[in-house]
Amino acid sequence: MAVATVIEEQKHNIEETALITGSEAIAVACKLADVDVITAYPIRPYDTVMQYVCKLVANGEMDCEYIVAEGEHSQFEIVKHASACGARVFCGSSGVGWMYAMEALTVTPALRIPMIAMVGNRALDDPGAFGVEHNDALAVRDLGWQLVWVDNVQEALDTALIAYRVAEDRRIFLPCAISCDGAFLTHSQAMVKIPSQEKVNEFLPPYDRGDLLLHPDNPITVAPQGNEDWVMEIRRQNYAAMERAYGVIKEAYADFERIFGRSYGNPFFEEYMTDDADIVLLGMGTLSISVKVAIRQMRKEGKRVGFVRMRWFRPFAAEELAKSLQRFAAIGVIDRDYSFGSPYLGGVLAGEVRHALYPGPGKKPPVVDFICGLGGREVTVPDVQKMAESVYKAADGKAQPLTQWIGLRE
Amino acid sequence: MDTYVQIDPTQKLDPFKAVKKIPLEEYFTSGHRTCQGCESALVMKMMAKAAGPRTIVLGSTGCMYVANTTYYSTSWVLPWMHTQLGSSGSAALGTAAALKALMRKGKMKQEPINVIAFCGDGGGADMGVGAISATLTHPDYNCLILMYDNESYANTDIQLSGSTPWGANTTFSSPGKVKRIMHRRWKKNMAGMMAAGHPTCRYVSTVCMSYGLAAMNSMRKALAIGGPTFIHSLDPCPKGWDYDPYISHELGELAVNTGIWPLYEVEDGVLRLTGRTQQIAAKKIQRQPVRDYLLKQGRFAHFTNDDIDYFQSKIDEMWEKWLVPGVIPFRTEVEADAPPA
Numbered sequence: 001m002a003v004a005t006v007i008e009e010q011k012h013n014i015e016e017t018a019l020i021t022g023s024e025a026i027a028v029a030c031k032l033a034d035v036d037v038i039t040a041y042p043i044r045p046y047d048t049v050m051q052y053v054c055k056l057v058a059n060g061e062m063d064c065e066y067i068v069a070e071g072e073h074s075q076f077e078i079v080k081h082a083s084a085c086g087a088r089v090f091c092g093s094s095g096v097g098w099m100y101a102m103e104a105l106t107v108t109p110a111l112r113i114p115m116i117a118m119v120g121n122r123a124l125d126d127p128g129a130f131g132v133e134h135n136d137a138l139a140v141r142d143l144g145w146q147l148v149w150v151d152n153v154q155e156a157l158d159t160a161l162i163a164y165r166v167a168e169d170r171r172i173f174l175p176c177a178i179s180c181d182g183a184f185l186t187h188s189q190a191m192v193k194i195p196s197q198e199k200v201n202e203f204l205p206p207y208d209r210g211d212l213l214l215h216p217d218n219p220i221t222v223a224p225q226g227n228e229d230w231v232m233e234i235r236r237q238n239y240a241a242m243e244r245a246y247g248v249i250k251e252a253y254a255d256f257e258r259i260f261g262r263s264y265g266n267p268f269f270e271e272y273m274t275d276d277a278d279i280v281l282l283g284m285g286t287l288s289i290s291v292k293v294a295i296r297q298m299r300k301e302g303k304r305v306g307f308v309r310m311r312w313f314r315p316f317a318a319e320e321l322a323k324s325l326q327r328f329a330a331i332g333v334i335d336r337d338y339s340f341g342s343p344y345l346g347g348v349l350a351g352e353v354r355h356a357l358y359p360g361p362g363k364k365p366p367v368v369d370f371i372c373g374l375g376g377r378e379v380t381v382p383d384v385q386k387m388a389e390s391v392y393k394a395a396d397g398k399a400q401p402l403t404q405w406i407g408l409r410e
Numbered sequence: 411m412d413t414y415v416q417i418d419p420t421q422k423l424d425p426f427k428a429v430k431k432i433p434l435e436e437y438f439t440s441g442h443r444t445c446q447g448c449e450s451a452l453v454m455k456m457m458a459k460a461a462g463p464r465t466i467v468l469g470s471t472g473c474m475y476v477a478n479t480t481y482y483s484t485s486w487v488l489p490w491m492h493t494q495l496g497s498s499g500s501a502a503l504g505t506a507a508a509l510k511a512l513m514r515k516g517k518m519k520q521e522p523i524n525v526i527a528f529c530g531d532g533g534g535a536d537m538g539v540g541a542i543s544a545t546l547t548h549p550d551y552n553c554l555i556l557m558y559d560n561e562s563y564a565n566t567d568i569q570l571s572g573s574t575p576w577g578a579n580t581t582f583s584s585p586g587k588v589k590r591i592m593h594r595r596w597k598k599n600m601a602g603m604m605a606a607g608h609p610t611c612r613y614v615s616t617v618c619m620s621y622g623l624a625a626m627n628s629m630r631k632a633l634a635i636g637g638p639t640f641i642h643s644l645d646p647c648p649k650g651w652d653y654d655p656y657i658s659h660e661l662g663e664l665a666v667n668t669g670i671w672p673l674y675e676v677e678d679g680v681l682r683l684t685g686r687t688q689q690i691a692a693k694k695i696q697r698q699p700v701r702d703y704l705l706k707q708g709r710f711a712h713f714t715n716d717d718i719d720y721f722q723s724k725i726d727e728m729w730e731k732w733l734v735p736g737v738i739p740f741r742t743e744v745e746a747d748a749p750p751a
Contacts, residue, residue: 063515204589
């Protein structure tokens with residue numbers, strides 16, 4: 001009897017493994033999170049997640065209202081309102097689709113709606129391109145969205161669960177967008193451990209909107225005209241929520257490790273071969289794969305190069321990152337994005353990294369910015385070696401152009 | 411068994427038999443700052459009464475958002491939430507979907523809750539028409555979209571919308587020395603479009619608060635019938651139409667009696683003209699000349715006799731040439747159209 005019970009328990013807690021894509025992993029996370037309302041609208045490459053959701057619903061594996069909207073603006077507005085009524089929601093988009101929803105994206109954090117969205121990062125039009133660029137998700141960086149970039153299928157699944165846990169925490173109530181590089185992650189398969197429902201239930205409490213619930217039993221007025229009387233105080237509350245997110249994310253990762261036995265180390269950024277590194281490269285998303293390969297090759301040649309992969313872009317762990325980066329002689333930031341006319345004509349990420357380093361008391365290593373991999377162009381091993389070379393020169397005090405386009409046809 | 415459409419139970423909302431049977435309880439009350447003579451505020455008040463306390467209201471940007479819900483002084487006794495200008499359809503759909511999912515999954519107590527999303531003519535006939543149209547194609551979500559039409563963007567300074575009548579003076583169509591008629595588009599036929607374009611939508615109607623009891627009963631029918639529904643209300647607006655607030659009610663009556671605003675309902679695809687419109691169609695009463703309606707409003711003060719005649723000819727067309735008079739502008743033959751120069 002006792003033995004049978006033990007075996008039965010084990011069976012429930014055993015993680016299944018499956019060969020799935022990044023998009024499918026997020027759909028599986030939605031199923032495990034028992035999401036109530038999901039809205040879809042087609043745009044490549046994110047939309048594969050909705051194809052999987054559709055199948056899960058059609059096969060009776062998932063119980064949710066699955067609505068195909070008539071445009072991204074409606075897609076995001078529908079789930080915004082569903083969340084205000086206490087439903088756990090999921091949504092997503094890519095590229096200009098995400099931009100089409102911009103008004104809805106603007107009001108969602110302002111209303112303290114914990115929506116989870118997948119961004120299958122895609123170049124903005126024009127010219128049309130299906131490949132990855134990070135400007136879509138980055139467009140909401142100032143609005144109160146929590147932004148996280150993942151680089152593999154397992155991390156996509158796990159981060160989606162973590163995102164629900166953080167976003168729906170009453171101390172936060174802010175939306176979170178999970179960025180998965182278009183094609184490189186959305187459409188690539190890998191073997192993934194799928195957590196058991198029991199463990200997910202232990203990790204992720206039900207969404208409780210509390211006294212902010214829109215319901216006849218709680219007749220509140222949501223989002224009235226604030227005007228000059230109150231807008232500043234309301235903005236300050238969002239500021240405070242984002243400030244708290246830093247701690248709540250740490251809590252969630254610690255609990256994730258305790259319950260699922262899988263650790264991500266520092267939640268905010270991953271460090272690769274940095275312990276003895278002279279210089280580091282820093283970037284987000286799947287370019288990590290070729291960077292890591294290049295680093296292993298360069299190390300065979302005696303070049304001690306490390307890599308920092310930013311996971312959470314909002315909140316941005318500035319102090320922690322600055323402290324880490326000050327250990328190195330020079331830093332190369334790899335931007336898979338652009339910010340035309342910005343300081344030194346660099347990308348978004350480089351600006352953030354320089355910003356993080358500037359106020360600190362420690363040393364300020366030179367930061368070289370590389371814009372590459374736009375529109376889905378591959379970031380190759382020779383590209384990475386070229387970047388490292390320039391960063392080494394900067395470390396030696398040789399002036400380098402502050403912003404360099406890498407892999408560009410001349 | 412699997413069924414294609416799964417409509418949840420709705421509230422039983424029988425028509426009010428007479429004005430005195432309307433409940434005294436107010437769900438849209440003091441605290442708003444709408445203009446004197448505002449018919450749209452009356453729509454809100456009567457809509458809330460018609461729906462009753464177990465209702466969620468979503469309000470898209472417009473007068474009835476800005477004037478009614480100043481922070482710390484909301485006039486809503488019902489739960490109310492703002493939605494974006496073009497989002498009344500999405501707000502209704504999202505709210506109804508959440509209630510449906512949460513109740514089915516046992517996460518919320520089972521009960522029929524009315525969902526109403528309102529929009530103005532700017533939010534409805536212009537920006538939000540796509541989202542409203544989409545929502546009306548979702549047969550299994552119970553919600554009402556109510557468009558209060560004061561025929562301009564009345565909150566932002568009286569700019570013309572797709573629902574502004576031909577020739578009207580708005581701040582985006584003010585007459586000048588060379589051009590008298592700056593607004594040369596005919597008013598969109600929203601209710602007709604919604605009814606004709608959405609074959610599974612079970613209820614579409616036009617109302618006017620000059621006939622309040624009928625309007626409230628139409629709202630109750632729209633909420634009780636099941637599935638998404640649409641009501642278009644014509645609301646005289648003293649500020650936008652430029653008239654003395656005390657004739658708001660009279661202007662609503664004139665709109666119906668001149669035939670410019672036909673009252674009708676389309677229930678499960680069956681068209682029924684209602685109120686005075688029914689009598690006009692049955693030739694029991696004569697349409698009043700539209701001149702009586704136009705000349706009471708400052709927004710038409712620049713009209714010449716030719717303009718008024720042209721306007722009248724377009725209304726005559728609605729009743730004499732349209733295949734479904736007053737409702738659907740299909741014809742059997744091509745008609746020439748010659749607006750005044």
